[in-house]
Amino acid sequence: MQLTKFTHACVRLDDGDRSLVIDPGVFSEVGTALEGAAAVLITHEHADHVDTEKVIAAARRDPRLRVWAAGPAAAALGVLGEQVVAVGPGESFDAAGFAVRTFGGQHALIHPLIPVVANVGFWIEGVYHPGDSFTVPDAPVGTLLLPTNAPWSKASEVIDFAIAVRAPRTFQIHDSLVTPVYAGIVEGHLQRIAGPFGTAFTHLDPGATVTL
Numbered sequence: 001m002q003l004t005k006f007t008h009a010c011v012r013l014d015d016g017d018r019s020l021v022i023d024p025g026v027f028s029e030v031g032t033a034l035e036g037a038a039a040v041l042i043t044h045e046h047a048d049h050v051d052t053e054k055v056i057a058a059a060r061r062d063p064r065l066r067v068w069a070a071g072p073a074a075a076a077l078g079v080l081g082e083q084v085v086a087v088g089p090g091e092s093f094d095a096a097g098f099a100v101r102t103f104g105g106q107h108a109l110i111h112p113l114i115p116v117v118a119n120v121g122f123w124i125e126g127v128y129h130p131g132d133s134f135t136v137p138d139a140p141v142g143t144l145l146l147p148t149n150a151p152w153s154k155a156s157e158v159i160d161f162a163i164a165v166r167a168p169r170t171f172q173i174h175d176s177l178v179t180p181v182y183a184g185i186v187e188g189h190l191q192r193i194a195g196p197f198g199t200a201f202t203h204l205d206p207g208a209t210v211t212l
Contacts, residue, residue: 001212003127003143005204006033008176009049011145013124018097022122022129022145023049027176029206030054034065039096042069043131044107044119045076048174052076059083068095070118070131087120098124104135108152127212129173134161141167143212146201147174148186155186162194162201169212170194170201 001015010028013020020039024030025048034040034054042050050073059065059080067077067084074086087093089105100122107119121130126142132150134157144167148158162170170190175183183203190201204210 001125001127002209003171003212004033004209005171005173005206007206009043009129009131009147009173011129011173012037013098013127015098020096020098020124022124023131024051024055025049026051030058034058037096038065039098040065040067040069041095041100041122041124041129042067042073043122043129044070044117045073046107046117046132049073049131050076056080066095068093068100070120072118088118089120095124100124101137101139103137103139104130104133107132108134108150110152128165128167130161132174134164136161136164141165143167143169143171144199145173146170146190148172148183148190149178150174151177155189158186159190159193162190162199163197166198168198168200170199171204171210172201 004012006028008027009023011022019037021033021037022041024033030051068087071086077084091102103121107117119131128141129145144165
C-alpha cells in the first residue's frame with residue numbers, strides 16, 4: 001500500500017486498483033488528491049477537512065465515486081444522493097476494496113463557547129486517521145496520521161496521543177497552520193519522547209509518497 005500526504009489533513013491510499021482519499025479540505029490539493037480515486041472518507045464538516053464544492057464536482061464527474069462522511073458532513077453533500085453515506089462511530093464497511101472501521105464520534109473541544117461537532121476517526125487496514133480528535137482506537141495501528149497542531153490541542157497532548165496509540169510508523173497531518181520553526185519543535189519532541197515507546201515519527205512534505 002502507498003500513502004501520499006497532501007497539504008494539511010488530506011491523505012491518499014493506493015494499493016493496486018484500490019484508491020481512497022481522506023479529508024480533502026480547502027487547504028489541500030483536492031483536485032490532485034481525488035483524481036482517479038474510488039472512495040472518499042470525511043472525518044467531519046470543517047472546511048479544512050472537506051472542500052464540499054470540489055468533492056461534489058468530483059462525484060458528479062465520476063458516478064462511481066463513493067463518499068463516507070460523519071453525519072453533518074454527509075448532509076452537506078446530500079445532493080449526491082446514494083453516492084454519499086453518513087457514518088458514525090463503531091461501524092465497519094468496505095470502501096473501494098479497503099476494510100474500514102470508525103472510532104470516536106466527537107470533535108475535540110476548542111472552547112466551551114464553540115459548539116462541538118461530530119467527528120469520526122477512520123481505521124483503514126491498520127492506517128488510522130483520527131480527524132480532529134485524540135480518540136485511541138481499539139484496533140492495531142501500524143501507521144498513525146498524527147494531528148501535530150490544532151486550535152484544540154497542545155504539544156503534550158499530541159505526544160501523549162502518539163504514545164497511547166504506539167504505532168510503529170507515525171506521520172504528521174493537520175500541520176499547515178504553523179511555521180516550520182514551531183513544527184520542528186513539536187516534531188523534535190515527538191522523536192525524543194515518543195520514540196522510546198516504539199513510535200517512530202517521520203516528517204512528510206506535501207506530495208511525498210511512502211510505501212507501508
